[in-house]
Amino acid sequence: MSTSSNVAPNDLSAFWMPFTANRQFKKAPRMFVAAKDMHYTTADGRQVLDGTAGLWCVNAGHARPKIVEAIAKQAAELDYAPAFQMGHPKAFELANRLVDLAPDGLDHVLFTNSGSESVETALKVALAYHKVKGEGSRTRLIGRERAYHGVNFGGISVGGIVTNRKMFGTLLTGVDHMPHTHNLKQNAFSRGLPEHGADLADELERIVTLHDASTIAAVIVEPVAGSTGVLIPPADYLKRLRAITKKHGILLIFDEVITGYGRLGTPFGADYFGVVPDIMVTAKGLTNGVIPMGAVMVSAEIHDTFMQGPEHLIEFFHGYTYSGNPVASAAGLATLETYKEEGLLTRGKELGKVWEDALHSLKGLPHVIDIRNIGLVGAIELEPIAGQPTKRAFSAFLKAYEQGLLIRTTGDIIALSPPLIISESQIGEIVSTLSGILKILD
Numbered sequence: 001m002s003t004s005s006n007v008a009p010n011d012l013s014a015f016w017m018p019f020t021a022n023r024q025f026k027k028a029p030r031m032f033v034a035a036k037d038m039h040y041t042t043a044d045g046r047q048v049l050d051g052t053a054g055l056w057c058v059n060a061g062h063a064r065p066k067i068v069e070a071i072a073k074q075a076a077e078l079d080y081a082p083a084f085q086m087g088h089p090k091a092f093e094l095a096n097r098l099v100d101l102a103p104d105g106l107d108h109v110l111f112t113n114s115g116s117e118s119v120e121t122a123l124k125v126a127l128a129y130h131k132v133k134g135e136g137s138r139t140r141l142i143g144r145e146r147a148y149h150g151v152n153f154g155g156i157s158v159g160g161i162v163t164n165r166k167m168f169g170t171l172l173t174g175v176d177h178m179p180h181t182h183n184l185k186q187n188a189f190s191r192g193l194p195e196h197g198a199d200l201a202d203e204l205e206r207i208v209t210l211h212d213a214s215t216i217a218a219v220i221v222e223p224v225a226g227s228t229g230v231l232i233p234p235a236d237y238l239k240r241l242r243a244i245t246k247k248h249g250i251l252l253i254f255d256e257v258i259t260g261y262g263r264l265g266t267p268f269g270a271d272y273f274g275v276v277p278d279i280m281v282t283a284k285g286l287t288n289g290v291i292p293m294g295a296v297m298v299s300a301e302i303h304d305t306f307m308q309g310p311e312h313l314i315e316f317f318h319g320y321t322y323s324g325n326p327v328a329s330a331a332g333l334a335t336l337e338t339y340k341e342e343g344l345l346t347r348g349k350e351l352g353k354v355w356e357d358a359l360h361s362l363k364g365l366p367h368v369i370d371i372r373n374i375g376l377v378g379a380i381e382l383e384p385i386a387g388q389p390t391k392r393a394f395s396a397f398l399k400a401y402e403q404g405l406l407i408r409t410t411g412d413i414i415a416l417s418p419p420l421i422i423s424e425s426q427i428g429e430i431v432s433t434l435s436g437i438l439k440i441l442d
């Protein structure tokens with residue numbers, strides 16, 4: 001049965017889709033028209049198990065009543081309030097709840113509308129902080145190879161994915177990159193943190209020696225690199241990075257857009273690794289993906305440094321029309337309540353072993369060259385077809401969709417990150433579907 005809200009539009013050409021093979025998609029569209037808990041409904045009425053929490057964001061599952069109600073109620077009560085020089089209570093309330101949830105020391109929150117904007121905000125806070133502090137020579141930003149920090153200019157500059165960078169000119173100047181930590185030779189089929197590679201953090205010392213610490217503002221890393229294919233940091237790597245940044249007065253920014261809000265079985269990656277950054281970048285799971293919103297948490301030291309000079313003057317010239325938007329704030333509050341009521345921020349820890357064993361049972365199937373896992377994240381890396389990189393994994397994606405399972409692929413890596421409400425039997429379903437597909441893949 002079709003209604004005006006679920007019928008597939010008959011002309012697909014106007015919408016230039018993001019990060020999508022547009023011509024391939026439009027020849028054989030894959031349309032979702034509804035979602036509830038762990039499942040999507042397709043335009044042709046099939047159920048598809050969500051193995052990816054949308055795009056790593058629907059951590060509490062789909063159409064959760066508390067969040068749906070909060071959004072509807074807020075839109076009717078106060079739909080919008082100016083974000084500059086005016087306030088409304090829910091943005092303050094959400095900021096407080098986030099500070100309660102964040103690791104000790106991260107005491108202030110700037111709101112944005114996406115992960116990309118959160119990254120830009122964090123980089124700008126870092127640069128301005130040093131300037132306000134009288135260390136304006138600290139202008140360099142250090143990222144990492146294979147990093148994904150969104151698609152805006154700062155983010156692609158510190159990012160390390162060549163396809164996201166090569167079309168866009170010279171990007172930000174004064175950026176350098178540490179090496180990525182992926183090492184299949186030594187770490188293939190690791191369970192949890194790989195054993196080898198903590199010394200790669202020392203590459204930061206090399207970069208400091210090259211440029212001098214007095215020129216470096218911040219280092220930004222994803223605690224677990226998600227988009228590039230789930231690169232899990234070697235044991236102790238992030239602790240070493242923290243020690244080196246501290247020693248040189250360099251700010252450490254964790255981009256927790258994926259690792260935030262329970263993905264690793266802890267509220268944040270910072271909790272999992274026992275490392276507190278100076279700035280934490282979040283988005284996605286903050287509102288369960290329902291309303292776009294990001295939050296950047298910063299240390300008291302950073303915030304307080306800005307709070308000087310005449311009180312009528314704006315302390316930081318940055319912000320968005322929708323920073324702390326009332327409906328987004330209401331969605332964020334209801335999302336955090338849902339996580340709390342259902343223990344979702346630690347569910348990845350409880351389910352971690354089941355998840356790990358299930359994924360690693362795929363070892364030995366054709367083309368599988370690595371399986372890795374942490375919290376409720378997993379990756380299956382496939383040997384690329386010679387001369388046709390990405391084709392094998394993309395064909396696994398299409399087959400999985402036909403068989404009622406949503407996965408993500410990047411390069412020849414299958415990435416999995418289900419909603420944190422997933423059941424053990426649904427984990428079994430993901431693995432048995434994938435097992436069948438891997439056996440018949442070209």
Ligand code: PXG
Pocket residue numbers: 055056113114115116117119148149150151222226227228255256257258283284408410
């Ligand atoms: N930082 C990180 C670490 C991310 O993973 C962003 C920033 C940007 O967020 P926005 O909200 O601007 O998209 C991201 C986004 C995938 C996938 O399947 C990952 C992202 C987005 C879309 C798909 O790997 N990460």
